[in-house]
Amino acid sequence: MSTSQPTEGQKVGVTGDAGGVAVPRGGAPKPGAPSGKRDVTSWIGPFFQRYGVLIAFAAVIIFFSLESSVFLSLSNLRAVFSGAASLSVIAAVLTVPMIMGDFDLSIGYNTQVLGAVVVTLMAFRGWATGTSIIATIGVGAFIGLLLGSLIAWSKVSAFVITLGAGILLQGVELRITQGHTIFQGLEASYVKLAQDKFLTFTLPVWIALVVSIFLWYVTRHTVLGRRMAAVGGNQEAARLSGINVEFMRTAGFIIVGIGAAVASVIITSQAASSYPDSATGLLIPAYASLFLGAAILRPGEFHIWGTLIGVLFISFIQNGLTLLNYSSSTTNVVEGAIFIAAVLTSRIGRQRT
Amino acid sequence: MLLEARGMNKRFPGVVALDDVSISVRAGEVHGLVGENGAGKSTLLKIVSGLYSPDDGELVWNGESVSFKGPPDAVKLGIELIPQELDLAFNLSAAENIMMGYYPSRLGRVRWREVNRQAREVAASVRLTADVRRKCANLSPAEQRLVMIARALARNARLLIMDEPTVALTEVEVDALKAVVRDLRRNGVTVIYVSHRLDEVLELTDRVTVMKDGKVISTDPTAGVSKTQLIERIIGRPYGEQFPERQEPQSDQPVLSARNVSGGFVRDVSFDLRPGEILGLAGLVGSGRSEVVRMVFGADLRDEGEIEVDGKPVRIRHPRHAIRHGLSLLPEDRRGQGAIVNMSIAANVSLPTVRRFAMRGTGMIHERAEGRAVRERIGQFNVETPSVRRPLKFLSGGNQQKALIAKWDMSESRVFVFDEPTAGVDVGAKQEIYSRIAKLAQGGAGVIVISSELEEVVGLCHRVLVMREGRCVGELKGDAISEAAILELCYAA
Numbered sequence: 001m002s003t004s005q006p007t008e009g010q011k012v013g014v015t016g017d018a019g020g021v022a023v024p025r026g027g028a029p030k031p032g033a034p035s036g037k038r039d040v041t042s043w044i045g046p047f048f049q050r051y052g053v054l055i056a057f058a059a060v061i062i063f064f065s066l067e068s069s070v071f072l073s074l075s076n077l078r079a080v081f082s083g084a085a086s087l088s089v090i091a092a093v094l095t096v097p098m099i100m101g102d103f104d105l106s107i108g109y110n111t112q113v114l115g116a117v118v119v120t121l122m123a124f125r126g127w128a129t130g131t132s133i134i135a136t137i138g139v140g141a142f143i144g145l146l147l148g149s150l151i152a153w154s155k156v157s158a159f160v161i162t163l164g165a166g167i168l169l170q171g172v173e174l175r176i177t178q179g180h181t182i183f184q185g186l187e188a189s190y191v192k193l194a195q196d197k198f199l200t201f202t203l204p205v206w207i208a209l210v211v212s213i214f215l216w217y218v219t220r221h222t223v224l225g226r227r228m229a230a231v232g233g234n235q236e237a238a239r240l241s242g243i244n245v246e247f248m249r250t251a252g253f254i255i256v257g258i259g260a261a262v263a264s265v266i267i268t269s270q271a272a273s274s275y276p277d278s279a280t281g282l283l284i285p286a287y288a289s290l291f292l293g294a295a296i297l298r299p300g301e302f303h304i305w306g307t308l309i310g311v312l313f314i315s316f317i318q319n320g321l322t323l324l325n326y327s328s329s330t331t332n333v334v335e336g337a338i339f340i341a342a343v344l345t346s347r348i349g350r351q352r353t
Numbered sequence: 354m355l356l357e358a359r360g361m362n363k364r365f366p367g368v369v370a371l372d373d374v375s376i377s378v379r380a381g382e383v384h385g386l387v388g389e390n391g392a393g394k395s396t397l398l399k400i401v402s403g404l405y406s407p408d409d410g411e412l413v414w415n416g417e418s419v420s421f422k423g424p425p426d427a428v429k430l431g432i433e434l435i436p437q438e439l440d441l442a443f444n445l446s447a448a449e450n451i452m453m454g455y456y457p458s459r460l461g462r463v464r465w466r467e468v469n470r471q472a473r474e475v476a477a478s479v480r481l482t483a484d485v486r487r488k489c490a491n492l493s494p495a496e497q498r499l500v501m502i503a504r505a506l507a508r509n510a511r512l513l514i515m516d517e518p519t520v521a522l523t524e525v526e527v528d529a530l531k532a533v534v535r536d537l538r539r540n541g542v543t544v545i546y547v548s549h550r551l552d553e554v555l556e557l558t559d560r561v562t563v564m565k566d567g568k569v570i571s572t573d574p575t576a577g578v579s580k581t582q583l584i585e586r587i588i589g590r591p592y593g594e595q596f597p598e599r600q601e602p603q604s605d606q607p608v609l610s611a612r613n614v615s616g617g618f619v620r621d622v623s624f625d626l627r628p629g630e631i632l633g634l635a636g637l638v639g640s641g642r643s644e645v646v647r648m649v650f651g652a653d654l655r656d657e658g659e660i661e662v663d664g665k666p667v668r669i670r671h672p673r674h675a676i677r678h679g680l681s682l683l684p685e686d687r688r689g690q691g692a693i694v695n696m697s698i699a700a701n702v703s704l705p706t707v708r709r710f711a712m713r714g715t716g717m718i719h720e721r722a723e724g725r726a727v728r729e730r731i732g733q734f735n736v737e738t739p740s741v742r743r744p745l746k747f748l749s750g751g752n753q754q755k756a757l758i759a760k761w762d763m764s765e766s767r768v769f770v771f772d773e774p775t776a777g778v779d780v781g782a783k784q785e786i787y788s789r790i791a792k793l794a795q796g797g798a799g800v801i802v803i804s805s806e807l808e809e810v811v812g813l814c815h816r817v818l819v820m821r822e823g824r825c826v827g828e829l830k831g832d833a834i835s836e837a838a839i840l841e842l843c844y845a846a
Binding site for chain 2: 227230233238
């Protein structure tokens with residue numbers, strides 16, 4: 001076998017296989033796109049790369065709307081959007097450190113702790129709704145600051161540190177709640193947050209939308225976003241261009257902390273309580289959304305709109321299967337399979353990493 | 354003829370990379386291939402080594418028509434490409450890389466002693482003296498390149514294609530590599546030698562082919578062409594003076610002073626830089642010249658030493674402090690430290706200066722103004738691109754380098770440090786870079802140029818500091834600057 005590998009652009013170099021069958025090479029949209037009878041692969045590859053997930057999304061929507069008459073009804077859409085609000089916020093904020101290459105595996109526990117904090121403040125300390133929410137956002141930002149600076153200055157991978165931090169935060173949450181569901185003593189105004197409607201949708205939906213628009217704007221059109229993208233692209237080049245890399249990475253985690261606080265408020269007010277494991281399960285669907293999103297429009301890049309579409313994709317599948325009375329075990333299997341299939345589709349013909 | 358390519362055409366969306374190209378390589382010769390960045394050399398080489406297939410055209414190997422489905426087919430015939438960016442398994446030993454895919458084994462167990470023995474044999478044939486059990490990552494760039502050549506020879510290469518083999522090598526290492534190429538020819542291995550360094554090409558090759566704009570301009574016996582002829586064919590126009598005229602620095606008040614800079618193996622380096630002056634830092638790779646400027650710029654921490662800007666001491670602990678004080682550094686390693694290849698050209702170029710296009714307070718970037726400024730700036734370097742919003746990786750290596758020079762050019766700094774500004778850049782582009790450097794100095798900036806190409810240091814600089822083993826060992830001024838004088842200081846014991 002050859003080990004002689006080409007330079008830039010053909011890193012994966014699928015240029016032939018053991019069976020001696022010609023594997024179409026250079027299907028990616030770059031110089032190298034073959035001509036003649038290979039023309040088909042030259043546009044199909046890039047097309048699926050950009051739109052594969054969107055096509056799968058559309059197919060899912062069409063399928064469910066044919067199978068279930070209520071799927072596209074306004075009341076169902078309201079329910080899906082309200083249900084997706086907390087996941088949207090979390091997935092959107094996680095996109096920010098991800099642009100810089102940092103994972104945050106503690107997000108679920110972090111949100112869980114913050115939910116316990118906000119509810120405890122109101123239920124046991126008698127704080128007002130607004131004050132409690134602001135305080136919780138402060139705590140979230142502070143946790144992000146601690147985590148982020150630890151990661152940025154220690155230069156240990158975020159993956160590892162947040163894994164440890166997750167376990168730690170889980171302990172903190174148990175200490176606060178003793179594993180109980182807390183629902184007494186919540187003010188009606190807090191519960192109303194999740195129920196109040198504005199232009200047919202509940203408040204959490206609008207909050208998620210505002211968070212997403214804000215983050216999209218920051219990451220795409222501001223100096224801060226530019227610098228974050230530079231850190232994600234090449235840390236050393238960013239540093240030599242005068243960017244404070246440690247500060248940028250810390251800022252990413254502060255944004256996650258604030259987002260976790262916002263999501264925890266949405267979750268606890270929707271449930272009118274803080275209950276065990278209300279947020280811990282968000283980790284996997286959140287990252288699934290991120291990766292689905294990275295397979296859309298700008299392949300290989302994490303971006304807020306992609307993430308948001310990923311969240312909706314996952315939420316609609318879940319909702320559709322529930323409407324068709326599938327058990328949650330089926331839902332998981334189907335969801336996982338569709339996720340893998342969608343990401344694979346978007347990688348057809350893709351040879352760059 | 355060992356290899357003939359006839360009537361090769363290759364189109365990419367929007368470009369004709371090869372336009373009816375024919376080239377023949379004789380068995381046993383060293384065949385030079387030269388041309389500007391983007392002239393089509395790489396495309397041709399990729400076709401010959403099986404990475405691309407041509408739109409039409411015929412490839413003839415030893416009199417037989419062949420077509421490749423992929424590099425393995427080419428390797429089977431003995432065609433080996435050694436790309437500019439080495440593709441070694443850096444975490445494996447030299448021996449493992451050399452013997453890769455051909456490990457002698459017994460009962461499924463690799464006989465490492467035998468691997469090392471055979472690797473050592475091949476390594477010796479390319480004058481690689483390093484211990485073959487060492488990890489490739491720990492070898493010097495020159496040794497890594499030798500490992501690549503050894504690997505090709507271990508697979509019985511008959512045609513070796515070397516793409517820019519001497520980039521990032523020191524003078525001594527280049528000489529060693531030349532000797533290896535001569536050995537190869539003596540042993541009957543045919544070589545296609547691609548380089549922007551025309552002196553090397555003239556010295557090493559038997560015949561030389563010039564490409565321009567996807568066409569072959571000429572193929573001649575090397576003995577019959579002069580360097581100027583070659584350059585004029587490459588750039589397609591008469592070649593004027595390579596280096597711009599030097600003008601005297603305007604003031605004696607230094608814009609930048611370094612006092613007793615020490616750190617790592619660098620000891621006590623001091624220098625003054627005047628506005629309008631081009632100061633050369635010469636020395637072998639590893640003499641500490643890059644390390645000194647990196648410490649001045651705050652890219653590496655120094656143990657001791659003061660930096661003064663305009664006679665006032667300044668605190669520089671991070672590149673951002675240096676930039677704030679009007680310093681710029683074009684780093685040596687474009688891929689590792691300069692280019693952010695997945696980011697757009699505009700974002701790369703405006704990175705240090707992006708605040709200028711942003712609304713105060715919100716940090717909102719006025720993208721149209723930014724795009725205009727970037728387009729104008731890279732236009733001065735003749736970087737052509739359909740849009741500045743395309744990722745930087747779509748530019749050729751030389752154009753990336755020019756874009757990165759434009760990036761610092763745009764910062765309107767008062768001190769510019771260029772570490773190997775013309776690495777991997779073709780002759781035409783070199784001239785543009787030189788004239789830009791001269792213009793920056795004329796505009797009153799202080800410029801420091803580090804280069805392994807002595808010709809460049811001699812042609813550009815008002816003053817040259819020579820470094821050896823982390824110390825400054827000499828200073829040359831005006832007419833005293835010559836390649837011989839610099840080399841003497843580099844090697845003097």
